[in-house]
Amino acid sequence: MKKWLISLSVIGCLTCTTCTVFAADDSSHPKTTPTHTTLHPVTANIQSTDGPNVHEWGDIKSSVQVTRDTLRDAYQASHDAYTKKLQKYAKISPSAAKKAVVAEHPGMTVEDIQLRNIRTNLVYMSIVRDDEDKYLVVVDAGNGHILVDKRLPTHNERVFANRDDSAK
Template sequence: MKKWLVSLSLFSSLACTTGTVFANDGLQRPQTSATHANLHPVTANVQNTDSEGTEQWDVRSSVQVTRDTLREAYNASHAAYTEKLQKYAKCSEKDAKKAILAEHPGMTVEELQLRNIRTSLVYMSIVRDDEDKYLVIVDAGNGRILLDKRVPTHHERVFANQNPAGNDAE
């Protein structure tokens, strides 16, 4: 088992460092040996632009799509995701929103999405008013609030590690 893992790691490392991957050409061929006869090496223009210790890869495909197209695809996949999971939720979005507003009267529910957290089906929401913002997670089974956490403002996050004199904390 160890030898298999080591050889797999070595093969993966070599494939990643050389920019070579294996692609299936889609043709059906009879297998004559233990090797994959229908896989062919494909190279890509992959350059490691290592800057200050962070690895960034400049990968350019021959096919470019607009951000609007990507956004539409994401929204379509999100809608399909929600539709697929909605049948398992015993609590509706309306019930989840009612539970959130009961906990935060006078606030506005900005987002409410059916999601999963480690296979637990929940509604995730952002609620806010003029001063505060909260992340609220509601159980999609019974409508109970599982998490209600204040989200710090940008100003609070930026200045959180400074002492009163304005100097950075040690």
């Protein structure tokens, strides 16, 4: 069985790497078209430089228009259904996760706490802030332990992060 699989694998590799296609050479059928045996290189650049940019959606107009409020409501409904579906797997409640965040950052305001998954790991994600600092806090939805506690840069820190002070 192993020899058979190895033989099949070798034939498959040879087919892909020799730039030829196995085809019957039957000269008795003159109507057959020649088989292409040339391989052309494939590049990662899929955008054509001569044609329009494939990511420009400005000129697409549908016959059906929906308001932004309708889209917002649809998104919220899908988010609520997502959360409801996952909530049964969480071992702690959102309020217990919020208590864990407040215990880690006393005196700060919890802006939002949401049940999310990070690579199939169920967690509560929260943003906490005060007048000076802002943190992303990720809480394990199973035991309430803090998994991530990361200070987020302020607006000014992001804007001036790459500024060269030596040029003054």
